[in-house]
Amino acid sequence: MDIAIKRTALPLSLGQWQHLIIYFVFVGLFVFFSVFLHDKGFLEAGNLMNIARQTAMISIMAVGMTFVLSAAEIDLSFGAVVALSAVTVALLLPYGIWIAVPAALGVGALCGLINGLFVAKVGIPSFLVTLGMTGIITGITRWVTELQTIPVDHETFAFIFGSGDIGPISVLFIWMMVIAAGGHVLLRKTSFGKEVLASGGNKISAMYSGINVNRVKLYVLVLNATLAALAGILYAGRLQSARYTLGESDLMMVIAAVIIGGTSLFGGKGTVVGALIGALIMGMVNNGLVLMGLNVDQQLILRGIIIIFAVTLTMGTLRKKKKA
Amino acid sequence: MSPAAAIVAKGIFKQFDGNAVLKGVNFELAQGEIHALVGQNGAGKSTLMKVLNGTHQPDQGSLSIFGQPASFSSTGAARARGIAMVYQELSLVPTMSVADNIFMNNWIVVGGLLDAEAMRAATLRLLEKVGVANEISPDQLVESLSMGQRQLVEIAKALSSEARIIILDEPTASLSDQEIERLFVAIRRLQSEGVSLIYITHYLRDIFKICDRVSVLREGRCVQQWAVSETSVPQLVAAMLGEAVARQTNWQRATTETPPAATPLLEVENLVTSHLDEVSFKVYPGQVVGLAGLLGSGRTEILNAIFGLDPLQSGQIRINGRAVRIQSPAQAIAHGINLVPEDRRSQGLILDFSVLDNLWLCSLRQLTNPVFIDQNRAAEVAHALVKRLQVKTAGIEQAVRYLSGGNQQKVVIGKCLHTQAKILLLDDPTFGIDLAAKHEIMHIVNEYVQQGNAVVFVSSEYSEIASFCDTTYIVKKGRIAAQLAATTEERLLAAVQ
Ligand SMILES: Nc1ncnc2c1ncn2[C@@H]1O[C@H](COP(=O)(O)OP(=O)(O)OP(=O)(O)O)[C@@H](O)[C@H]1O
């Protein structure tokens, strides 16, 4: 059959160009800060590695959230999991790293499993389940720690999980890249990734195609909570302490990073690389605003504006396409 | 010409992302006529209609409506000028009632509040007009309706705005002959009230029953126009394909008598579900078994029960003589059964996935070599299927959302075909597919059964069942009412009543 492949001179179609906007935003912001904050040391290697350090946990959580949103679910409880896992690892470190770290990851996975079972087996919307779980988990963390900060006094642990540097490179950067690469491969190259996107894109068609949609939902919620637990462990290692407030303010940053990156809030479209770039944009903006010498209130306002602006750019794509 | 034409479209160009779809279409709809528009899948029929009703804005070209120049920025603007359209892809909101859907955006309001009673009454009148008032209630949720019933509601909706021009884009695709007849009565009544209609269909025979003129669209150009009395089906087919000689499009499969010794590949015995009552039948290797019945007779429900979508209350399913328990589509597929569902958009496809990704969906596991998807093989398979099924697409990376209706249907069929299924359940598989491609699909299905596989075939087109199935069961009210060996369209028509 004759296939109408009449292409215009552009090597990429309009739709494809719009997918790349996020990268232009990233480069644009980078250039902007490099020029205007040059004398404040934005471009110095130390500062750049600082950005990576500050972004690592957000990126790791964003990888998990990419899977959750791609499957058309949501997880509001991951911030609470971060704190619980950090506290767990801090409390158990005296018994050894080999007990503390698996236990913290296990606690996270367990939270994800509870979320997942209620969503998949009972059929409650993930929004409600994870909202409820947030309360439960935070309550437990506060109760266990009696609102105290738990110190971490374990050099090896602190080195591997946050504070160490290998040459000029922070271990946090390595963690971030490893998780992002793993997430990217899982989403793009394996059948599980396709099943996640299919379940989010059209639950019914996915089911008709023989995909066990409920199991997919369960898995993404477990995956997300486990990655949140890893982020909690890294917070504990970097700060060398753990506190029930950790992760509290990450919700907006993580979801913003994922959406800016090009993952659809409504499922079916997801990109881990985009989420990573989104997280780096968030980290760069935070860093830039601090270097500019703005106070916390001003930072909050400007950050909100930049998020809405970036989302407008990337989501504008979606609206135009839907209309066509 | 005395009165101005209802629509005159001149030199319409439309492209999407650099793909030219309409390449200078000239089209005219006279007042009070029923004008058929035909063409292959992807010829641009729906796109042209969406230009006429304001969904798309043409890149070039001019429109005039009843002699007045027009350029529509939205469907609202077109509706204000009296143009209503029944989309090929149904646009009802499933979770709302029939009445709500019909008056969507056109609410009857009294003192700022909705007048539910008035809308109910008006809905009832409209449903009467399309002849389904005793079958569909205004308060019913659309999600409880079958595809065919939805199509009729969609038509009632178009009537509600008192349009002077009505565009019907494949309105009969999932209706069976009786329902089509009722629709024709409604269409003729509209015509006698002075409404002009455009009627898109792949059932060329219907054109001769109801239309006055016919235009043929091929690759974005209007290539021919005839008065219906001056043309014939072969001539139309030739014009659609752009070939001098019409290709053979009738298909008579050599039906076979069952070798009674063999065990049936699929046997269902006394199936009872919430929709079915004691349904039993057998399908032997190499056989195509047809299920014929009216809308809502239970044809689809039989397939759903076998595919694990409706829980069985009692009864048994046997594959190769062995009893199996199937509680989900995943289990059905594991047992070698696959289904081409009736609604491609909500059940068959992930619209935002590419053609490639949709084609693998049922066979992800097979294409995974231990961990990773074998992208090369997947692409190979996809290319072969696209070629074989004549899917018109900008490439296998194109999102299926942007394919024409018939081409989307081909993707659904392709997706189910290349799994390792031994038993295919086909629910109106050629819904919306043009004649040439239908022929090809029939070929493929025939080859498939000749390899010792089995097919259960549901269709709203009795001629298709009659010419293709080895044996046919008549379904009525969730029961098997009769079994007919080699049969004819006429006998089927009489039997399903
Ligand atoms: N929004 C869109 N974006 C990109 N391509 C599109 C879009 N809409 C239609 N097309 C392309 O335009 C071509 C014509 O599509 P159209 O829906 O008009 O075909 P059709 O004649 O109605 O076919 P069918 O008989 O299958 O319904 C197709 O190849 C399709 O892929």
Ligand SMILES: [Mg+2]
């Ligand atoms: Mg069409």
